[in-house]
Amino acid sequence: MASASRFAGALAAVALVEVLLGEVLPAAANVVELFVLLVVLISLRGNSLHGLTGGLAAGLVQDTLTASLFGLNSLACCVVGYGVARASQRILTNRRMVAGLLIAVGVMVHQVLVIGLLTVLDIADVDPDVLVVLSRALLTSAVGLAYLWLARRLREWALRRRTLAARRLRSK
Amino acid sequence: MLLPRPDPWLQVRRLRAVSWQLAGAALALSTVGLVVISSASAELTANYVSRQSLWIALGVVVMLVAALVDYNVLLRYAIWIYAVAVVALAAVTFFGHEAGGARSWIGIGGLGGQPSDFCKIATVLLLARRLADSQAPVPPRGGLWMTAAICALPVLLIARQPDMGGALMFVPALAAMAVVTGVSLRSALVALGAAVALVAALWVFALPDYQKTRVLSYLQPQADPLGSGYQVRQSRIAVGSGQALGKGYGEGTQSNLRFLPTPHTDFVFAVLAEEYGFAGVTLVMALFLLYLGNGVRIALSARDPAGLLLVVGLLAFLTGYVLYNTAMVVGLLPITGIPLPFLSYGGSFMLFCCAATGLMIGLDLRRFVNV
Numbered sequence: 236m237a238s239a240s241r242f243a244g245a246l247a248a249v250a251l252v253e254v255l256l257g258e259v260l261p262a263a264a265n266v267v268e269l270f271v272l273l274v275v276l277i278s279l280r281g282n283s284l285h286g287l288t289g290g291l292a293a294g295l296v297q298d299t300l301t302a303s304l305f306g307l308n309s310l311a312c313c314v315v316g317y318g319v320a321r322a323s324q325r326i327l328t329n330r331r332m333v334a335g336l337l338i339a340v341g342v343m344v345h346q347v348l349v350i351g352l353l354t355v356l357d358i359a360d361v362d363p364d365v366l367v368v369l370s371r372a373l374l375t376s377a378v379g380l381a382y383l384w385l386a387r388r389l390r391e392w393a394l395r396r397r398t399l400a401a402r403r404l405r406s407k
Numbered sequence: 408m409l410l411p412r413p414d415p416w417l418q419v420r421r422l423r424a425v426s427w428q429l430a431g432a433a434l435a436l437s438t439v440g441l442v443v444i445s446s447a448s449a450e451l452t453a454n455y456v457s458r459q460s461l462w463i464a465l466g467v468v469v470m471l472v473a474a475l476v477d478y479n480v481l482l483r484y485a486i487w488i489y490a491v492a493v494v495a496l497a498a499v500t501f502f503g504h505e506a507g508g509a510r511s512w513i514g515i516g517g518l519g520g521q522p523s524d525f526c527k528i529a530t531v532l533l534l535a536r537r538l539a540d541s542q543a544p545v546p547p548r549g550g551l552w553m554t555a556a557i558c559a560l561p562v563l564l565i566a567r568q569p570d571m572g573g574a575l576m577f578v579p580a581l582a583a584m585a586v587v588t589g590v591s592l593r594s595a596l597v598a599l600g601a602a603v604a605l606v607a608a609l610w611v612f613a614l615p616d617y618q619k620t621r622v623l624s625y626l627q628p629q630a631d632p633l634g635s636g637y638q639v640r641q642s643r644i645a646v647g648s649g650q651a652l653g654k655g656y657g658e659g660t661q662s663n664l665r666f667l668p669t670p671h672t673d674f675v676f677a678v679l680a681e682e683y684g685f686a687g688v689t690l691v692m693a694l695f696l697l698y699l700g701n702g703v704r705i706a707l708s709a710r711d712p713a714g715l716l717l718v719v720g721l722l723a724f725l726t727g728y729v730l731y732n733t734a735m736v737v738g739l740l741p742i743t744g745i746p747l748p749f750l751s752y753g754g755s756f757m758l759f760c761c762a763a764t765g766l767m768i769g770l771d772l773r774r775f776v777n778v
Contacts, residue, residue: 239484245512284475291472297468306465313468355612 242277242289249273250296257300268342268375269287270297274312275341276379278319279328303349304358311348315341331380339376341366425771429472429705432698433749433764437463437757439691440675440750447662447670447678448752455611455671455752462754466761467669473765481766482713489557491531495522496564523573524759526561528766531720533557538588539713549596555581555601566609571618572743576727578602583723584716609711618743625741638674639738641666645677646737653684671752673744676736691750695729705771714770721763 249269258265270293277293278286293316296308301308319341328334346368353359441459448455481488499522537554558581566574585595611617624635634639642667645661648654657663659681662670670678680688699722706718725748732747736742748760 282473288472288476291468304461306458306461306758310461310465310468313465352461356461357454358457392501 238281240308242292245273246293246296249293250300251296253300266374267372267378268345268371269378270294270312271315271342271345272338272375272379272382274316275319275338278316279323279334279337281320282324283317283320285314286318286320287313288316290314291404304353305325307349307352307358308345310352311345315345316350318344331383334383335380338379339372342372342375346371425474425768426701426704428697429701429764429768429771432694432701433470433664433761434467434748436691436694436698437466439679439694440747440752442656443675443679443682443750444655444671444752446659446682447667449657450663450665451671458754459752459757462757465754466757469758470761470765470768473762474768476769477773478714478717478766478769481532482536482717485529485536489533490528492522492526493560493564495648496526496561499523500564500567521755523561523565523568524569524755526565527580527724527759528721528762530558530561530577531584531717531724534581534584535713535716535720538584538716539711542712549588551598554585555598566613569615569618570744571614571744572731574742576724576731576745579727580720580723584720587716587719609729610641621743622741625738638668638742639735641668642677642736643738645674645681648682649681649686649687653682653687656682658682672746673732673742673751674736675751676733676747679750680736699726699729702767705767705774708774709770710774714773718767718770721766725760725763769775 253264253269274286274290274293277289281289290312291309294312297303297308297312298305319337322328322337326333328337350361350363353361441456443465445456474762534554534557537557541554555708558577562574562577565577585598590598591699613637619636624631624639627636629636631637633748640738645659645667648661654660659678660672661681667674667677674690676691679691683690702718702722702725706715706722709715709718728745728748731740731743731745732751735745749757
């Protein structure tokens, strides 16, 4: 329940940021794929069922908030979540570079799937721009790495505080 | 670099224990629906087949997730799932998009899904948990009235949209679950009396004129054949003209010449009957019977009362949709916006049907204590 509620909170926060960015800076909202980043981060720590479920939930929220076809991002996020979760069971993902690489690959796979589905299903004419896809992947990866760095620092800081408090208690 | 980690996903091997008839029937019905939609929407501008294919693919994923998540976990957090669903439904009822005359669509950017479909599963989950707990030595507070209130809240919100058909579908689910729980005759009579009083009050105070006209045209379809009785008249012509083997793919004049309203959604059964005749209708009905029969088998083999009630509620919902839609198309019941499960065009309704199927498969997976 704790991990599910943490995920729900993170999903709500991402949705809020996306809506606010869409209102204030529409260009910035398109540059960083926050929903895909959330799916990758969840899948890095969980199993493939977590990846699939997280991808489905995040994708459905993304579909609701964006003007895209209902179900398009959901399907793409499910594939990304499942793939990252399976990969994270095979390789060590606590190294930051590996996590960054998985985020970048996840964003690229998501973009390719969305463009591919739109084209194959003949829903919309899309003119894919490789540079845009690559820049999205790199920027999302950078944001993800910054988040991981910050989260690690915060965890270390909290651990130091707890240790100091315990020492003080023992010395008394 | 290799890091072997235990993965619940590997429990997919349990799927060998599942009867695939339920999932197979659902997928076969979806495929038939896709064929009928492609014919019914040939003259329409939007690409309905592509969208429906996408939703079927997503539905398979939803089915898989619903089957692999333990239903006991969902029952444990049913109150929270219900709360989220009701809040989403309330938000949509007052701030949602309007389409087809009902304010039932969520979506800030474009047309998203309908939370009322999600709310159906949430309500069944909470009712299953509550009714199962009512058999315990210390039953939950509130008794039958609280159970009725749990059902009434989404019904009132959906009726407010207004989507009377969607609201109506809660009745068979609640009735079936109450019967399985063993509701007393006195309580049943009180509920029946309350339902009659509610319907009378709705008719006098709440029902819009167009819905009253639909009911009146159902009683006298020939009174206004070009107005309120138009839909049912065209639908009956379509069903009757199909005869034994139908007119063939894409040859249905009622749908392609646009005599039938919304041929790809609520009247998809009429298109099926027109193009594939009695044979096509028999095949689809056989698939529905296979699906429902397997559902009943899963309900009977459920290892706890909550699981039994969950399957009964979901099956009652789906059976209600099938019976009402087919009866509506042939003029036996008033016309209202009720789609046919797995066949009608629609994203969130397809996801609802697939999630219900997945939950039943998940229950089937866990019918043995040691699994």
